[in-house]
Structure formats: structure tokens, C-alpha cells
Amino acid sequence: xxSIVIPVTAFQQNCTILGCETTRLGAVVDPGGELDRIMxxxxxxxxxxxxxxxxxxxxxxxxxxxxxxxxxxxxxxxPQRDDAFWIEILPQQCRMFGLPxxxxxxxxxxxxxxxxxxxxAETLEVLHCPGHTPGHVVFFHRSQRLALVGxxxxxxxxxxxxxPRGDYDILIRSIRERLFPLGDDVTFIPGHGPTSTFGxxxxxxxxxxxxxxx
Numbered sequence: 001x002x003s004i005v006i007p008v009t010a011f012q013q014n015c016t017i018l019g020c021e022t023t024r025l026g027a028v029v030d031p032g033g034e035l036d037r038i039m040x041x042x043x044x045x046x047x048x049x050x051x052x053x054x055x056x057x058x059x060x061x062x063x064x065x066x067x068x069x070x071x072x073x074x075x076x077x078x079p080q081r082d083d084a085f086w087i088e089i090l091p092q093q094c095r096m097f098g099l100p101x102x103x104x105x106x107x108x109x110x111x112x113x114x115x116x117x118x119x120x121a122e123t124l125e126v127l128h129c130p131g132h133t134p135g136h137v138v139f140f141h142r143s144q145r146l147a148l149v150g151x152x153x154x155x156x157x158x159x160x161x162x163x164p165r166g167d168y169d170i171l172i173r174s175i176r177e178r179l180f181p182l183g184d185d186v187t188f189i190p191g192h193g194p195t196s197t198f199g200x201x202x203x204x205x206x207x208x209x210x211x212x213x214x
Contacts, residue, residue, distance in 0.1 A: 001122050001144055005189060006041050008034040009099060011060040016148055016189055018141075019047035020120025027051040027119040029139065029148050030061040030191065031068050033100060038068070051119050054078040054107065055150030056136040057086035058163075059093035061191060066105040075108035077117050080128050082165075083135025111137050124148075127178050131171020132159030140182060147188040147198075153179060155196040158207045175201075175208050 004017040009032045017038070019026040026047035031038055042049050049072055052065050056079045069076050086093070090102050111117070113128035117139065124139040132151045136159075139148040151159035153175055161168040179188075184199025203209055 001141060001146075002045065002047075003146065003189065004041055004045055006034075006038055008032050008037065008064075009060050011097075012192060013060040014189055014191055014193075017042050017045065017047060017049070018119070018122065018124075019045055020122045023120035024048060025050045025120035027053050027117070028068070029053045030055055030150065031064040032060040032062065033064045035064050035068050035071070038064070039072075050074055051117070052076045053117060053124075053139060053148075055138065055148065055191065056133040057083040057090070058133065058151070059090055059097055059099050059102070061150065062087065063090060063094055063099055063102040066103045069105070076105065077107060077109040078111040078126075079107075079133070079137050080112060080130075080135035081110040082130070083133050085165075086133060086135075113137075129174035129178050131161060131167050131169075131174050133163070134165045134167075136174075138179065140186075145183065145186045147179065147182065147186050149179065149188045149190055151191040153188065153201060153205075153208070154190045154192065155194050155201070156205055158205070159191075172208060180208075
């Protein structure tokens with residue numbers, strides 16, 4: 001599986017294209033905006049986008065989902081349904097943060113902890129990791145040791161919990177009990193900024209270091 005990270009919007013949100021190198025089908029994770037750039041990157045890499053995956057429903061991650069789904073005729077999967085209220089206020093979010101307008105949508109599939117999502121010959125495991133938002137999910141490719149963690153965890157930091165229904169204690173528990181046990185060797189793509197590994201964050205991240213080891 002190939003991954004292509006494309007920072008989009010004024011928030012430089014890491015939209016990621018995941019491509020199955022066997023079938024050349026791809027999934028796009030968190031298309032927050034700049035859809036022309038996203039589609040051009042997929043075309044340049046030789047992947048046909050077949051699915052949209054959402055970690056959570058903040059505008060910088062989800063504002064482009066409805067338009068991309070309509071344009072390409074592909075389904076939206078995720079996040080977990082507790083983020084429905086964020087989707088319902090996507091237009092207000094966009095106005096508040098100066099992002100291009102969007103429309104409210106209902107995902108074709110809500111995701112739950114323990115689900116899997118597939119595209120081409122690739123399968124990702126779904127982990128419900130609330131705290132930043134109540135319906136936040138993480139996508140994990142076990143054989144490649146790669147996780148797409150949205151705004152749960154960053155290199156040297158963690159997601160904000162001061163938005164509606166954010167919860168600091170729940171976020172820390174999500175990281176320590178659902179992410180770190182996957183293994184120190186797992187590389188993660190965060191919603192913003194550079195990649196890191198769970199091991200580096202467990203050892204060095206001031207918010208979550210000294211959590212349980214795998």
C-alpha cells in the first residue's frame with residue numbers, strides 16, 4: 001500500500017491518499033478541501049479513488065467530503081456516529097474558520113470500534129479513539145504498521161479537547177489504551193504536521209509518555 005500526504009486548507013491538514021498497488025484503487029482520508037489537488041495527486045500516482053474515509057468531522061478534515069463523493073460517485077465511510085452533530089454544523093464551521101462552504105451529508109457507513117474498511121486488496125482496522133471529538137476513529141494497516149490518527153496524536157503533542165464534547169482524560173486513555181498497544185514500531189500520519197512513531201511518542205511526548213508498552 002502506498003500513502004501520499006497532501007496538506008490542504010489554511011490549516012495544513014494532512015489529507016492522505018492510500019493506494020492499493022495491486023488493483024490501483026485508492027481511498028482518500030480526510031479530504032478537507034482543495035479537491036482539485038487531491039484528485040490530481042491520485043491521478044499522477046495512477047490510483048482511482050473508490051472511497052472516502054473520515055477520521056472525524058471537523059471542517060478541515062471533512063468539508064470536502066460531500067462534494068468529492070458527488071463528483072466521483074464514491075461512498076463516505078466514517079467517522080463514528082457520535083460525530084453526527086459536527087457534520088450537521090459543517091456549514092457553520094466553514095464560515096467560522098474561513099473555509100469554503102460545504103453541504104451537510106450522511107456517511108454511507110458509520111464506523112465502530114473493531115470494524116474494518118477495504119479498498120482494492122487492502123484492509124484497514126478501525127479503532128474508536130474519542131477525546132478530540134466523541135466520534136473520532138483511527139485507521140490501522142496492521143501488516144504495514146501504519147496508522148492514520150487524525151487529530152488524536154501529534155509528534156510531541158495531542159489533539160485539542162476544548163471543542164464541544166472534547167474530553168482530555170478520554171483522549172489520553174484512547175492514546176494509551178488503544179494506540180500505544182499496537183506497538184512502538186507503528187508509524188503514524190497525524191492530522192497535522194510530521195509523522196512519528198508510537199514508540200517515540202510513548203518515550204518523549206510530554207502529554208502521554210510513560211504510558212503502557214505494547
